[in-house]
Amino acid sequence: MVSNERNEASKPSLTEQSYETLRNAILSNQLAPEGVWSDREFCERFELSRTPVREALLRLQSEGLVEILPRRGTRILPLNASDVREIHQVIKALELEAALTIAQSADNADALNAVSQTVVAMEDALEKNDLDLWVSADAQFHDEVVSHCENRRIVKTYRSLRGLTDRARYFTLRLRPLPMQSTKEHRQMYEAMRDKRLSDLEALYRCHWDRTTEEIARLIQEHSQSRPLSPLR
Template sequence: MSNKPAKPKSLTDQAYEVIREAILTNELKPETLWTDRELSEKFGLSRTPVREAVLRLKTQKLVEILPRRGTRILPLSVDDIREIQQLSKALELEAARSISLQDDRTERAKDIGRAVEAMEQAIETEDRQSWVKADMQFHRAIMFACNNNRLCDMYLSMRELTDRARFFTMHVRELPRKSTVEHRQIYEAICTGDSIRLAELYHAHWARTTKELLSIIEQQDNASMFRNSG
C-alpha cells in the first residue's frame, strides 16, 4: 500500500467546496445575486478559482450565471425534490445492494457505520445541524463504497439539491429519531448481506422521508428557498 501523502486540493476545488457549503446551508440565500468580486471578498478567495467554481456549481443547478450581472443562487421546486428523491433512491439502493453482495462488505461499510454513529450522537445531543451533516456522510459513504464512479457521479450531482432542502427544513421538522433507527437498520442489512431486507428498508425509508420532506416544503411555499412549479 502506498504511503504517499494525499494530493492537496486545488484552489478551484477549495472555492467550490466553500461556496457549495454556503449554498447548502442557506448562507447564500436563494434569489440573491453575487458578483465574482463579492464572492471572492466574502470568502477570502481569489477571483479566478471563484469563477471556475461557479461554472461547476452551474452544472449542478445550484446557480445561474447572468451575463454582466453576476451569479444568481437558484431556488428549489417541489417537483425538483420529488423527481430527485425518486432517482436518488434507485441509484443508492443499487449501490447498497452491490456492497451487500461483496465478501468484504463489512470492511467497505466502515464509513457508513461511522456516519450512523455520528447521527446517533447528534440525536443524543439534539444537534440538528450535525445530524444533517452525518446524514449526508451516510449517503455519500454508500455511494463511494460501491466502487462505481459513474453511478456515484450521477447520484452526487442530484443530491446537492435535496441536501439544501434538508438544511433548510431541519429546524421545522421533528428530531429525526426514526430516520436514525432506519439508517442503522440499513447499515446492518448491508453488513449481513441481506439484500431482500435491504430493499424493503429502502423503499419504506425513502417513501416516508420523501412524504415528510415534501409536506414541509409545501407548507413553506412562501419561503424564498422554494418555488412552485406550476
C-alpha cells in the same frame, strides 16, 4: 519517490478557492437565492478576481447550484420542494444500487462493519436526545454505504447531489418529528444488507427515502411558498 498523486493539496488554485468559497456561501444560505448577481459583486464581496470566479460559477452551474444568464448575470437557484423530490429520487436510486452491490459482494465485512457502527451511533444519539449527533450519524450511514460500493462514479454523483439537499435537510431538521422511525429503518436496512435479503433491502430503501423526501418536501413547500420555481440549467 517524493511525489505522489495528490497535487491539489500542495497549493489550492484561486479557481479552487473561489469554488469552495462560493459553494459554501450558497449552501449555508449566506447568498440569498433571489435576484441576479453580477461577476463584480461576487468579486468585491469575496475579494477574488473575475476569471477564477467565472470558472467557479461554471462548475457550480454544472452542479445545478446557480444559473448563468448569458450577458445578464448569475442567479442563485432556490431549492424548492420539487427540486428536493427530484434530487432525492436520484439519490435513492444511486444509494440503493450501492447497497445492493455491497449486499451481493463476497468481501463486504468492512462495509457492513462501518455501516453497523453508524446505526449504533444513531441509536445512541437518539437515546441521548442529541439531534446534531444523530444527523451526523445519519449522514455517515449513507456515506458509508455509498463509499463502499467500489464505483467512483456513483460516489461522485452522489456527493454532488447530496450537497445540494443538505441545505434543505439542515433547515427542516428541527421541524420534523423525532427520528425514531428513521433510526429503526436504518437498522432494518443494515440487517437486510447483512443477510443478503435483496428484495427486503430494496423495499426498505425505497420506503425510507420516499418517507423522508415527503417530510422535507412538504416542510419546504409550507415555509417558502413565495419562492419562484427554478428551471434547471
